[in-house]
Amino acid sequence: MVGVQFLKRFDESKAKELMDEVRGRVEDILNQIRLEGWDALARICESLDGFAPSKIKPDEIQEAWQKLSTEMKEALKVAEKNIRSFHRAQREILKDFTCDIDEGIKAGMRFIPVKSAAVYVPGGRYPLPSTVLMGVIPAQEAGVERIAVLTPPGRDGRPNSVTLAAMGMLGIREAWAIGGAQAIAAVAFGAGDIKQADIVVGPGNAYVTEAKRQVFGIVGIDGLAGPSEVMIVADSNADPKFLAADMVAQLEHDPSARAMLLTTDESIAKRAIGEVYKLLDNIRTSSVASVAWENGGAVAVGTLEEISRMANEVAPEHLELAVEKPESVLELFTCYGAAFLGNYSPVPFGDYIAGTNHILPTGRSAKFQGGLWVGTFLRPLQHLYASKEAALNLARHGARIADAEGLAAHSLSMRMRGLY
Known part of the structure; x- marks a missing residue:
């Protein structure tokens, strides 16, 4: 393909x-x-x-x-x-x-x-x-x-x-x-x-x-969060009912939410679409999820390599790997807010109870930032110490760089430490 x-x-x-x-x-x-x-x-x-x-x-x-x-x-x-x-x-x-x-x-x-x-x-x-x-x-x-x-x-x-x-x-x-x-x-x-x-x-x-x-x-x-989004990657071992439930779980958040299913097996994809419509006919939040599905639902078929390239370009908020050996393929995926590995690790576990954070980057911002974590609230403060002896060597080379940039006071500041 x-x-x-x-x-x-x-x-x-x-x-x-x-x-x-x-x-x-x-x-x-x-x-x-x-x-x-x-x-x-x-x-x-x-x-x-x-x-x-x-x-x-x-x-x-x-x-x-x-x-x-x-x-x-x-x-x-x-x-x-x-x-x-x-x-x-x-x-x-x-x-x-x-x-x-x-x-x-x-x-x-x-x-x-x-x-x-x-x-x-x-x-x-x-x-x-x-x-x-x-x-x-x-x-x-x-x-x-x-x-x-x-x-x-x-x-x-x-x-x-x-x-x-x-x-x-x-x-x-x-x-x-x-x-x-x-x-x-x-x-x-x-x-x-x-x-x-x-x-x-x-x-x-x-x-x-x-x-x-x-x-x-x-x-x-912490970042600029948009509507919720999920990308599910599935192979022939995935359960279409699981896939449908996981897509609808994200779509019920908001009419602007998005869910994408990428599979290596076309029959799994078609069965999952059918299961989505069954759910939308019966679920209490169908008024929201149905709108989101029509506007923000996507299903596609490709090889795992093709899928991983698309996933890294989309950089989804949530990435589900509903494949046989998710740990072995995770390294193919480099841009996502949080990844959920295997058929029994759906996004809602991360939304509520499992321990990972649900405040995550959306709208492709996972290309340059991660989700909320302890580091969000910490400031990494740097410090430097140079002895008198070390200052002599630093000044010799640092002053040359400052002179090349035309910053005379920078050069003077370093040279003074090298002289005294």
Whole structure:
């Protein structure tokens, strides 16, 4: 076979782009809050959400946890344990170090956490307590001193109770019932009692994402998350029912979500398409998933080498390798947010419970960045020591480079150390 052959393609004509009006509206919101602080924040929240911005009392957070069912508490505890174990292991690899560069020259690094982080937790179409865990636990394991959670108010003006309960389990003391671009502005600039954060992390809609893009540089961000996406690579050993369920699982997130199935076996591909339609006829979230499937579903057939080249170009948020020996072919795939290996490792395990993070790069940004991890909240600070004797040799050669660049003071600074 020459090239990947598509049985179903994306409908590119209906792909949603970041519209000029979104960019302009967000810029207006940011400017108002930057200039007027809390007054502008209150005005915008009441206009868009129908509620004034409010701090969620720690007692309310703890009460939500206490009132949670035993079964849900157990589920969240398992998720916390697994997520914390994985991210604690990440912290362990980021050790301060000093190494000998040459005689009399030492260089090193320290990994210091940011002092303040804001975690945005969406609350629109579905409540996302899992995002509380995914955003907060890495910050805690990094040693961040202040962690503030922001999440939109519900119809009664309060966030979802399970989302609050997840905060309670993690011991969150600062949380705000604020959503949208205005929430990002509040922690980027500071507003009233909301203090400026050093970094803002978490997924969100187009307005939240655009707000993060515009405040980057004033504060740090984890990345710019778009609609959810999955690429599944399957061979003849894959179960078409599994493949269909895994595609629909991503498509139900949002009408703009995308799912791509690439197989080495055309019969598996055709059977998987049939199973998708069966699911869409019966699943509760079909109103969303069906739209996403029609516009953002793709199925194709090719060789494993052809598939891996396409995968590395697409750089999917989620990559599933539903093949016989996934570990042996993983090295072919180099651009993805998170990979899920084998027929029994679906993306939803990573979304909720297994330990890997679900805040991942989308829209081909996996080509140059990874997902949220402990390192997101750590600053790698470099340091250098040179002895008097080592300075003589460094000055001799370094000054020549500075002279070639025309930077006289640089040259002088080094030569002075070499002379005295």
